[in-house]
Amino acid sequence: xxxxxxxxxxxxxxxxxxxxxxxxxxxxxxxxxxxxxxxxxxxxxxxxxxxxxxxxxxxxxxxxxxxxxxxxxxxxxxxxxxxxxxxxxxxxxxxxxxxxxxxxxxxxxxxxxxxxxxxxxxxxxxxxxxxxxxxxxxxxxxxxxxxxxxxxxxxxxxxxxxxxxxxxxxxxxxxxxxxxxxxxxxxxxxxxxxxxxxxxxxxxxxxxxxxxxxxxxxxxxxxxxxxxxxxxxxxxxxxxxxxxxxxxxxxxxxxxxxxxxxxxxxxxxxxxxxxxxxxxxxxxxxxxxxxxxxxxxxxxxxxxxxxxxxxxx
Amino acid sequence: xxxxxxxxxxxxxxxxxxxxxxxxxxxxxxxxxxxxxxxxxxxxxxxxxxxxxxxxxxxxxxxxxxxxxxxxxxxxxxxxxxxxxxxxxxxxxxxxxxxxxxxxxxxxxxxxxxxxxxxxxxxxxxxxxxxxxxxxxxxxxxxxxxxxxxxxxxxxxxxxxxxxxxxxxxxxxxxxxxxxxxxxxxxxxxxxxxxxxxxxxxxxxxxxxxxxxxxxxxxxxxxxxxxxxxxxxxxxxxxxxxxxxxxxxxxxxxxxxxxxxxxxxxxxxxxxxxxxxxxxxxxxxxx
Numbered sequence: 001x002x003x004x005x006x007x008x009x010x011x012x013x014x015x016x017x018x019x020x021x022x023x024x025x026x027x028x029x030x031x032x033x034x035x036x037x038x039x040x041x042x043x044x045x046x047x048x049x050x051x052x053x054x055x056x057x058x059x060x061x062x063x064x065x066x067x068x069x070x071x072x073x074x075x076x077x078x079x080x081x082x083x084x085x086x087x088x089x090x091x092x093x094x095x096x097x098x099x100x101x102x103x104x105x106x107x108x109x110x111x112x113x114x115x116x117x118x119x120x121x122x123x124x125x126x127x128x129x130x131x132x133x134x135x136x137x138x139x140x141x142x143x144x145x146x147x148x149x150x151x152x153x154x155x156x157x158x159x160x161x162x163x164x165x166x167x168x169x170x171x172x173x174x175x176x177x178x179x180x181x182x183x184x185x186x187x188x189x190x191x192x193x194x195x196x197x198x199x200x201x202x203x204x205x206x207x208x209x210x211x212x213x214x215x216x217x218x219x220x221x222x223x224x225x226x227x228x229x230x231x232x233x234x235x236x237x238x239x240x241x242x243x244x245x246x247x248x249x250x251x252x253x254x255x256x257x258x259x260x261x262x263x264x265x266x267x268x269x270x271x272x273x274x275x276x277x278x279x280x281x282x283x284x285x286x287x288x289x290x291x292x293x294x295x296x297x298x299x300x301x302x303x304x305x306x307x308x309x310x311x312x313x
Numbered sequence: 314x315x316x317x318x319x320x321x322x323x324x325x326x327x328x329x330x331x332x333x334x335x336x337x338x339x340x341x342x343x344x345x346x347x348x349x350x351x352x353x354x355x356x357x358x359x360x361x362x363x364x365x366x367x368x369x370x371x372x373x374x375x376x377x378x379x380x381x382x383x384x385x386x387x388x389x390x391x392x393x394x395x396x397x398x399x400x401x402x403x404x405x406x407x408x409x410x411x412x413x414x415x416x417x418x419x420x421x422x423x424x425x426x427x428x429x430x431x432x433x434x435x436x437x438x439x440x441x442x443x444x445x446x447x448x449x450x451x452x453x454x455x456x457x458x459x460x461x462x463x464x465x466x467x468x469x470x471x472x473x474x475x476x477x478x479x480x481x482x483x484x485x486x487x488x489x490x491x492x493x494x495x496x497x498x499x500x501x502x503x504x505x506x507x508x509x510x511x512x513x514x515x516x517x518x519x520x521x522x523x524x525x526x527x528x529x530x531x532x533x534x535x536x537x538x539x540x541x542x543x544x545x546x547x548x549x550x551x552x553x554x555x556x557x558x559x560x561x562x563x564x565x566x567x568x569x570x571x572x573x574x575x576x577x578x579x580x581x582x583x584x585x586x587x588x589x590x591x592x593x594x595x596x597x598x599x600x
Contacts (some may be wrong), residue, residue: 003435014434015434015437015438015441016441018434018435018437018438018441019438019441019442021438022435022438022439022442023442023450026450026451027455068585126401127397134373137579137582137583137586138575138579140582141526141530141532141575141577141578141579141582142571142575142578142579143533143534143571143575143578144534144575145534145571146553146567146571146574146575147538149564149567149571150571153564170558174357189574225516243583248443251443251445251446252443252444252446252534254535255445255446255449255538256445256537256538259537259538270446270449271449271538271539271540273453274449274450274452274453274540275539279453282450285446286442286446286447286450289442289443289446290442290443290446293441293442293443294441
């Protein structure tokens with residue numbers, strides 16, 4: 001098992017390296033000169049040249065890449081043009097809100113989507129099935145921010161149940177943290193719910209015709225146990241896979257949701273960095289999110305053996 | 314064709330898309346005023362407010378702000394109607410470009426063995442970057458504008474098309490009729506155009522439809538975040554971006570374009586689902 005994990009981990013290195021090359025080249029393709037941006041409008045050409053030298057921009061591109069990769073691997077992501085801080089500090093500072101939001105969203109989505117999908121498959125062709133399927137098509141089509149504003153309008157402005165926007169650090173109390181996380185997570189989970197419910201329905205539906213389901217029923221197993229122990233357990237692998245793939249949608253959604261709810265997380269940082277053309281920060285955030293996406297999907301692959309003992313590594 | 318007409322989601326989806334396309338096309342005739350016209354007197358008006366407009370001949374007519382006005386006094390109804398133009402145009406442009414570029418690269422990857430590994434590794438790298446982030450990164454490289462936004466949305470789409478085309482090419486290559494064609498000495502370009510290309514048409518129509526829908530969504534997201542099309546151009550995302558700050562008091566700024574956007578994307582996705590079921594039954598069974 002450990003050998004397999006290590007082998008798979010090693011297999012992700014080429015992909016990550018290509019991501020790094022693409023992200024690095026992207027910055028070098030910019031028409032503007034980073035040294036001139038840092039130096040500001042009042043700098044003379046000697047100052048700009050000095051900064052260029054300090055950043056290593058006078059080196060050949062391959063040398064620059066090697067230096068950059070080396071620094072990145074050591075956690076040195078450079079200095080932000082806009083925030084005038086170390087990018088790694090910026091990211092650490094913004095990590096908590098984004099992680100809270102993402103984890104909360106995934107939990108919420110799974111808790112809602114899996115039962116919905118199972119029931120839809122069980123009542124195949126019934127009204128509930130149609131509602132779930134209709135909702136999943138709708139969930140793919142309505143943009144995250146429209147859902148966000150709709151929820152704010154209903155639950156925060158009209159009903160006044162929850163705060164409108166903002167984020168509270170977990171260290172300031174779980175209650176306030178949770179209260180401010182409910183609406184953003186609900187907003188963000190809609191796409192995931194659509195995705196997961198649809199796959200759950202399809203894969204449970206496929207399993208329901210198997211012989212062992214008939215056998216389980218024949219031996220007098222209750223319907224609930226048939227559904228959970230026999231149907232869902234055997235349909236788990238595609239469901240887990242789609243959750244992993246859904247992380248891409250989640251990351252895209254985080255960027256938008258954090259803007260709607262003014263949450264000071266990594267998504268908001270990305271938008272601010274793009275608006276300010278703050279390339280070191282843009283680079284770092286894209287790299288971080290991509291690596292997270294690759295690693296999460298690797299982890300998802302690893303869990304197959306938990307859900308399906310027939311799969312052994 | 315007859316099978317398409319019998320599929321309800323194709324019919325409904327195509328009808329809504331056609332309606333929105335007509336709305337965009339005939340925007341000037343639909344009782345709109347200049348969508349960029351700023352009127353300081355009529356700022357932030359609720360839907361249904363009336364206003365007198367003096368025409369060129371000096372006659373005064375009553376103009377109703379059906380959807381209200383935004384914080385610069387621009388008519389939201391006009392902006393939403395003109396927005397249909399921009400949003401749909403971007404969707405179609407992105408779909409056409411991604412399919413064209415992806416098809417070319419996919420054919421090359423599928424047919425020229427020694428390039429295959431190289432191309433597919435780059436595609437894997439591109440796929441590992443979440444689409445919206447990649448689009449944001451590309452947008453940040455140049456000044457915001459229509460071309461930059463279209464390119465930014467096309468780049469994350471390309472690997473998806475390439476993978477599809479390559480998979481088709483690889484499976485077609487093993488077919489007896491292709492082997493026969495090779496045996497009788499058909500030159501490679503003729504082979505690709507005659508035998509391989511026709512097999513990619515149906516899946517690419519389906520894929521292109523979905524890409525069109527997601528392109529409209531991503532454009533709206535970019536514009537909404539303030540990094541897409543310049544704010545004076547009426548797109549659904551821009552109208553909503555403008556309404557963000559005053560959402561608590563004037564939700565109509567976000568409501569109308571939001572509904573249009575959701576409807577458009579929903580219709581395109583329905584059309585895509587229906588097309589997939591009829592044109593590409595193998596794929597339909599798998600999903």
